[in-house]
Every structure is written in structure tokens, then in C-alpha cells.
Amino acid sequence: MNVISISDKFHTKEDCLGYMENLRWSGHPVCPYCGSTDNIPVKKEFRHHCNNPECKKTFSVLIGTIFEGARLPLPKFFVLIGLMLNARKGISSMQLRRDVGITVRSSWYAAMRVRCAMVETISDMKGTVEADEMYVGGKPRHRKVTADNVAWLSRLEKPKRGRGAQNKVKVAGMVERDGRVITKVLSNFTAQNLLAMLKRYVNIDKATLMTDEFASYNSFDEYVTRHVIKHKQKEYVRGNVHTNTIEGYWSIVKAGIKGQYRVLSRRYFPFYLAEFAYKYNRRNAQSLQFESFMKDALSDGKCLIYHKPKGDPLKIVYPRKNKPAKANTRKFNKANKDAGKTKAKKKIAKAKKKKEIKTEKE
Numbered sequence: 001m002n003v004i005s006i007s008d009k010f011h012t013k014e015d016c017l018g019y020m021e022n023l024r025w026s027g028h029p030v031c032p033y034c035g036s037t038d039n040i041p042v043k044k045e046f047r048h049h050c051n052n053p054e055c056k057k058t059f060s061v062l063i064g065t066i067f068e069g070a071r072l073p074l075p076k077f078f079v080l081i082g083l084m085l086n087a088r089k090g091i092s093s094m095q096l097r098r099d100v101g102i103t104v105r106s107s108w109y110a111a112m113r114v115r116c117a118m119v120e121t122i123s124d125m126k127g128t129v130e131a132d133e134m135y136v137g138g139k140p141r142h143r144k145v146t147a148d149n150v151a152w153l154s155r156l157e158k159p160k161r162g163r164g165a166q167n168k169v170k171v172a173g174m175v176e177r178d179g180r181v182i183t184k185v186l187s188n189f190t191a192q193n194l195l196a197m198l199k200r201y202v203n204i205d206k207a208t209l210m211t212d213e214f215a216s217y218n219s220f221d222e223y224v225t226r227h228v229i230k231h232k233q234k235e236y237v238r239g240n241v242h243t244n245t246i247e248g249y250w251s252i253v254k255a256g257i258k259g260q261y262r263v264l265s266r267r268y269f270p271f272y273l274a275e276f277a278y279k280y281n282r283r284n285a286q287s288l289q290f291e292s293f294m295k296d297a298l299s300d301g302k303c304l305i306y307h308k309p310k311g312d313p314l315k316i317v318y319p320r321k322n323k324p325a326k327a328n329t330r331k332f333n334k335a336n337k338d339a340g341k342t343k344a345k346k347k348i349a350k351a352k353k354k355k356e357i358k359t360e361k362e
């Protein structure tokens with residue numbers, strides 16, 4: 001379904017609600033509060049009253065889905081979903097605002113709801129699996145040198161790219177060759193964190209790992225067969241051994257960030273990553289998969305941005321809030337002290353001269 005057919009098919013709120021009821025319940029409404037199937041339709045359309053004596057609530061199909069509490073008219077919401085699903089490298093909320101005809105805040109919130117539905121957990125990765133890491137964040141800008149940041153800036157004089165980069169978001173990823181990808185924001189690329197990823201997502205018995213020579217991957221050898229490609233020695237392909245698939249995926253993500261989003265917050269970065277992964281994992285689908293997405297969005301456990309996320313995003317490790325690096329004041333103080341000493345010496349010298357002049361006069 002393309003965007004035009006979506007807007008043709010879903011003219012009114014009732015069209016959307018009917019479609020969603022069919023998809024979610026297929027004619028047998030279930031109470032989202034207590035799970036009871038005993039309910040009657042209320043006079044008002046598309047609402048149901050739960051007959052469970054302990055519940056007795058009325059509900060619509062939107063409760064417990066990404067649409068709960070959304071004020072955006074559903075037909076517009078559906079068009080927005082269509083636009084987002086069609087955009088291979090993402091679509092910014094400003095663009096959505098122009099295309100759908102709503103405000104930026106509405107488009108941002110709606111887009112975040114859609115991204116919530118795109119969060120998925122993958123397990124049982126098989127075959128050749130490539131693992132690698134990515135650093136996201138712009139170049140360090142020129143800043144005014146002050147007493148607080150003098151040491152920090154001196155460290156940034158030669159900004160590092162890749163490993164060892166300061167103040168960047170760290171993303172670890174694993175991808176099956178010709179298969180699915182999973183990415184995760186980590187606070188640090190320690191062996192422990194990466195091993196946790198391996199155990200959670202990869203079928204250890206049926207997978208062969210391909211990594212580069214990063215030391216944190218050495219702990220993988222206890223669990224899986226692993227081949228190492230030595231990037232430091234400028235070796236990028238050795239027969240079947242390479243990590244080019246995941247490098248290619250990183251380039252897609254970075255192109256999306258640079259081309260579409262421009263600026264992303266650290267806090268919501270995992271959701272954007274989920275969007276990229278969702279689209280990558282369905283890249284072979286010919287047309288946009290509106291119906292399968294709607295099924296995902298209406299299934300249980302999909303979170304809402306306004307409420308505490310019930311699903312996976314909570315488990316995603318958020319990076320710590322970036323504290324400014326402690327200024328190494330020692331150097332600065334020493335420099336100040338030295339300057340102070342020379343000043344004092346000059347003063348003493350001046351005073352001495354004055355005394356000498358005085359004594360000469362006398």
C-alpha cells in the first residue's frame with residue numbers, strides 16, 4: 001500500500017477504527033484491561049463495555065497500542081505511518097510536518113510512537129554473524145579556552161575517529177550475512193557488555209563470528225568459533241572473512257543521520273536505531289508493509305512514549321549523561337604560579353631600584 005492508496009482507503013476515523021478492530025481482534029473484542037472476552041458494544045461506535053464484574057470498563061481498540069491518547073486524527077496518522085515506512089533512510093519530523101500538514105510537535109510525537117512500534121527483539125542469529133561497533137557524534141567544534149576546559153580541549157586537539165573517540169555515542173551491532181541486524185547503544189564496549197549481547201541474540205552453536213582485532217571480542221572465543229580480520233594491518237577481506245556487511249549497515253545509518261535527521265538527542269537515539277534496524281530487516285519486501293506494521297503496532301507490549309516504555313526500550317542501555325570532563329587544573333595552576341613568580345620578581349626588582357634611587361639621593 002502506498003501513501004495515495006492509504007489516504008484513499010482511510011478517509012474517516014471510523015474507517016481507521018474498523019480496520020484496526022479487524023486486524024487486532026478479527027471480530028472478537030478482548031478487554032485490554034482484564035483480558036475478558038465477555039463484552040458488548042456501546043451505543044457510541046467502536047467502543048465496548050466489559051461485562052467482567054471486577055472490571056466494568058469501556059474500551060476502544062486503541063487502548064494499549066501506540067495510538068492510545070494520541071490527539072492526531074487517525075487518517076493523518078495513517079498517512080504519516082505510510083510516509084515513514086516508505087522512507088528508506090528515515091524522514092525528519094520537519095518533513096513530516098510539511099507532508100501531512102500538522103505542527104512539528106505533533107509530527108515528532110507521532111513519529112516517536114511509530115518508532116516505538118518498530119522496536120523489536122531478535123534472537124537466534126545463525127550462520128555467519130559479523131560484529132562491530134560505531135561511534136556517532138559530530139566533530140568537536142572550536143571552543144573558547146577557559147580555565148575549566150583548558151585540559152579537556154588539549155585532549156581534543158587531535159580528535160580521534162573511531163575507537164577512543166571522546167564524547168560520542170557508542171553503538172554495538174551484529175548482523176547476519178544476508179539476514180537481520182541488531183544494534184544497541186552501550187555505555188562502554190567492555191568484554192562483559194559485548195558478551196551479554198552475544199549470548200542474548202546469537203545462537204552460539206550455529207553461528208560463526210567475524211570481528212576485527214578489538215580486544216573486547218577475545219572473550220567470544222570461549223563460546224563461538226570466531227575469525228579475526230586485522231584492520232590495523234590494512235587487511236579488509238581474507239577469503240570469506242570480512243566485516244563489510246556491518247560496515248555497510250553503519251554507512252546506511254550514518255547517511256540517514258547526516259541526510260535526514262541532522263541532529264539527534266542521545267536520549268532518543270535507541271529509537272532511531274530501532275527504526276533503521278526495522279527497515280533494514282525488511283529491505284527485501286517489494287512494497288511498503290503497511291499491514292504487517294499495523295499488526296506490530298497493535299500487538300501487546302508495544303510501548304507509548306508518554307508512558308513508561310513497557311517493551312524493550314527500557315532494557316536498552318542509555319548512555320550516561322555526558323558530564324564535562326574534569327579540568328586538569330594542575331597544569332593551569334602551575335602556569336599561573338610561574339606567571340605569578342615572575343610578576344613578584346619584577347615587583348621586588350622595582351622596589352629595590354626605588355630604594356637604591358632613594359639611598360643615592362640621600
Ligand SMILES: [Zn+2]
Nearest residue numbers: 031034050055
Ligand atoms: Zn475488562
